[in-house]
Amino acid sequence: MKQLNLNQHIFKVLSCVSVQDCFEDAFDRIPAWKDSMYHALGYSSILVMQATMTFExxxxxxxxxxxxxxxxxxxxFRKRNSMVGSLLSKQSNLQxxxxxxxLxxxxxxxxxxxxxxxxxxxMISFIKGGIKIxxxxxxxxxxxNVLNSTQDVNGQSDAFRQFEGGVKLGVGSFNLMLSLLPQRILRLLEFIGFSGNRGFGLSQLREGASNQSLRSILCALTLLFYNTYVSLILGTGEGNLEEAEALLEPYxxxxxxxxxxLFYSARISTLRGQFEKAVSRFEECVHSQSEWRQIHHLCYWELMWTHSFQQHWVEAYHYAQLLCAESRWSKAIYVYQKxxxxxxxxxxxxxxxxxNIVELFRSKSGLKERTRTKPEPELNPVCIQNSNLTRSKNxxxxxxxxxxxxxxxFTIVGKRPDCAEALLVTIEKAEEKLREDPNPxxxxxxxxxxxxxxKGLCLKHLGRPLQAELCFTQVLSSERRIRYDHYLVPFTLYELGLLYKQQGDFARAASYIENAKTNYKDYSMESRLHFRIHAALNSLKGSPVSTP
Known part of the structure; x- marks a missing residue:
C-alpha cells in the first residue's frame, strides 16, 4: 500500500497554527490525490470539522x-463483495x-x-444516522479481530502500525462514550449490539496516543476532551488533569x-483554579489565528465563565455580548446568560x-431562537421559566x-477558596433579601x-460539611412546597450523596443517589442528572460498600 504522509496537513488544521495560509495550504494539497483513501478521508475530515463549527x-x-x-x-479499495460482519471469515485473506x-x-x-x-x-435523520453509527x-x-489475529505476522510494518492506531482510536472512542450512557439507555443499545467498557476504552486511546501513528493526535485530543469537558459536564468533575497535561506536553x-x-492548556489552568493564567492563555489563543472564528467563540465562552468565577462581571459581560453578536450555537442560552x-x-x-435587563429576560423571541441542531435543548425550559417577570426579583x-x-x-470554583468564599457571600445576600421580602x-x-x-455547594467546597448538609436537608424538607423548580430535589439528593461519599459514608451516599435516580422523573435537565448519577454510582463501585 502506498503510504501517504498527511500528518503535517491534518495536524495543521487540528492545531490551527498561527500561519496565515495554513487552512488554504491543507485544502490545496490534500485534494490533489484523487485515488488515495487517506487523502479523501483527510479532506472530508477538514470539511466536516468546518461544517460542525459553522452550522452553515x-x-x-x-x-x-x-x-x-x-x-x-x-x-x-475494500475487498470485493465486502460485507459488514463477514470480515472474520476472510480476515486471513485481507491485504x-x-x-x-x-478502517x-x-x-x-x-x-x-x-x-x-x-x-x-x-426522526428519519436520527434513524439514518443511527444505522451508520x-x-x-x-x-x-x-x-x-483482524488486528488481534494478524498482529504477530504484520506487527512490525509501518502500514500495520497505522492500521493499529486507527483501530485503537475507533474502538477506544466507542467504548469510552458508550460507557458514559446511563444504564437504562445502555441496556437498550446492548440489545442491538452496542457495548461499552470505560477501562478498555481509555486503555485503547492511551495506547493509540503513544504509538506515533497518523491518528495519535486524534487519540490524544479525544482523551483531552474527555478529561477536561466530558468528565466535568456529564460526570462528577473528577477528570484526570495530570494525564491531560502529559498528553499536551509534547505538542x-x-x-x-x-x-x-493553547485552548486546552488554558482549559486545564481553569480546572486547576488558576484563573488568571487561564485568561491569559485564552486571549493568546484568540490571537493565534483568525481564519476560524468559531475557535474564538469557544474561547469567549470560557473567558465569560472564568471571569464569572472571579465575579469580574464587566469582563464577563463583554464576552457574553460577543457571543450574542457572533455565535450561531444557541441564542437562547447566550441572551439568558448575558x-x-x-x-x-x-x-x-x-x-x-x-x-435593559427586564427586556432581555422578557425576550421570548431571543430565548426561543436556536440553531437547527438545538444545542442544549434541556437548558431552554430553565431559561424561559426564570425569565418570567413574575419571578422574585431577589x-x-x-x-x-x-x-x-x-x-x-461550583466544582471549578471550589479549587479557589477565595472565589468560593466570595460566591458564598453573594448567595447569602440573596438569602437575606428573600427572608426580608415583605410580599413573597x-x-x-x-x-x-x-x-x-x-449555599450548600459552596459550604461543601469550603470544607464545612455539617453546614452544607443542613442546607441540603432544608431543600428536601421543603419538597412539597416547590411548585415549579422540581429539578431541585433530585439534584439535591445527588449532591447530598456526593457529600456523604466525600466523608467516607459510601452506603448512605449510594442510597441518596439511587433515590434521585429511581424516584424522580419529568423534571428539567433530567438526562444531565442521570449522566452524573451513572458516573457517581460507578465511582462508588470500588468503595468498601458498593451500590445496592
Whole structure:
C-alpha cells in the first residue's frame, strides 16, 4: 500500500497554527490525490470539522458531498463483495490495503452520521444516522479481530502500525462514550449490539496516543476532551488533569502557538483554579489565528465563565455580548446568560452598557431562537421559566449562579477558596433579601430552595460539611412546597450523596443517589442528572460498600 504522509496537513488544521495560509495550504494539497483513501478521508475530515463549527448549510452540503466521494474512494479499495460482519471469515485473506480501506470506510461513516444529525433533526435523520453509527461500530469490532489475529505476522510494518492506531482510536472512542450512557439507555443499545467498557476504552486511546501513528493526535485530543469537558459536564468533575497535561506536553513544545494546544492548556489552568493564567492563555489563543472564528467563540465562552468565577462581571459581560453578536450555537442560552451577568452588575455599570435587563429576560423571541441542531435543548425550559417577570426579583441575582451549577462550575470554583468564599457571600445576600421580602411571590419557596442548594455547594467546597448538609436537608424538607423548580430535589439528593461519599459514608451516599435516580422523573435537565448519577454510582463501585 502506498503510504501517504498527511500528518503535517491534518495536524495543521487540528492545531490551527498561527500561519496565515495554513487552512488554504491543507485544502490545496490534500485534494490533489484523487485515488488515495487517506487523502479523501483527510479532506472530508477538514470539511466536516468546518461544517460542525459553522452550522452553515453551504458548508454542511459541501461536507456531505465530499464524504460521499470519500466513501466511494474507500469502497474501491475494500475487498470485493465486502460485507459488514463477514470480515472474520476472510480476515486471513485481507491485504494491508484492504484492512486500511475498512478502517477509513468506518471513519467516513461516522462523519456522515455526524452530518446527518447536524443537517436535519427529524426522526428519519436520527434513524439514518443511527444505522451508520451501528455499521461503523461493527466494522471497528471486526477490525479489532483482524488486528488481534494478524498482529504477530504484520506487527512490525509501518502500514500495520497505522492500521493499529486507527483501530485503537475507533474502538477506544466507542467504548469510552458508550460507557458514559446511563444504564437504562445502555441496556437498550446492548440489545442491538452496542457495548461499552470505560477501562478498555481509555486503555485503547492511551495506547493509540503513544504509538506515533497518523491518528495519535486524534487519540490524544479525544482523551483531552474527555478529561477536561466530558468528565466535568456529564460526570462528577473528577477528570484526570495530570494525564491531560502529559498528553499536551509534547505538542505544546512542538506547536507552541497552535490554537487548540493553547485552548486546552488554558482549559486545564481553569480546572486547576488558576484563573488568571487561564485568561491569559485564552486571549493568546484568540490571537493565534483568525481564519476560524468559531475557535474564538469557544474561547469567549470560557473567558465569560472564568471571569464569572472571579465575579469580574464587566469582563464577563463583554464576552457574553460577543457571543450574542457572533455565535450561531444557541441564542437562547447566550441572551439568558448575558441578562444573568447584567443582573450581577451595579446600576451604573448596567447603564453604561445601554442594556435593559427586564427586556432581555422578557425576550421570548431571543430565548426561543436556536440553531437547527438545538444545542442544549434541556437548558431552554430553565431559561424561559426564570425569565418570567413574575419571578422574585431577589432570585434574579442567582440566575447566573444557577447556570454555573448546570455546567458544574461550583466544582471549578471550589479549587479557589477565595472565589468560593466570595460566591458564598453573594448567595447569602440573596438569602437575606428573600427572608426580608415583605410580599413573597408564588416563587418564594422555589427560590429559597435554590438558595439553600447553592449555599450548600459552596459550604461543601469550603470544607464545612455539617453546614452544607443542613442546607441540603432544608431543600428536601421543603419538597412539597416547590411548585415549579422540581429539578431541585433530585439534584439535591445527588449532591447530598456526593457529600456523604466525600466523608467516607459510601452506603448512605449510594442510597441518596439511587433515590434521585429511581424516584424522580419529568423534571428539567433530567438526562444531565442521570449522566452524573451513572458516573457517581460507578465511582462508588470500588468503595468498601458498593451500590445496592
Amino acid at each position: 448549510q453551504r458548508d454542511i452540503q459541501a461536507a456531505m458531498s465530499t464524504i460521499k466521494e470519500a466513501l466511494n474512494t474507500c469502497h474501491r 494491508e490495503e484492504e484492512m486500511h480501506a475498512e 477509513c470506510y468506518a471513519e467516513c461513516l461516522l462523519q456522515k452520521a455526524t452530518l446527518t444529525f447536524v443537517q436535519d433533526e427529524n 451501528r455499521t461503523s461500530y461493527q466494522i471497528y469490532k471486526d477490525c479489532q 505544546r513544545h512542538k506547536y507552541p502557538k497552535g490554537s487548540i494546544i 441578562a444573568a451577568i447584567l443582573s450581577m452588575m451595579s446600576e451604573e455599570e448596567v447603564k453604561k452598557t445601554g442594556e 432570585i434574579i441575582l442567582l440566575c447566573l449562579q444557577e447556570m454555573m451549577y448546570v455546567w458544574n462550575g 411571590s408564588e416563587y418564594h419557596p422555589d427560590d429559597s430552595c435554590l438558595v439553600q442548594m447553592l
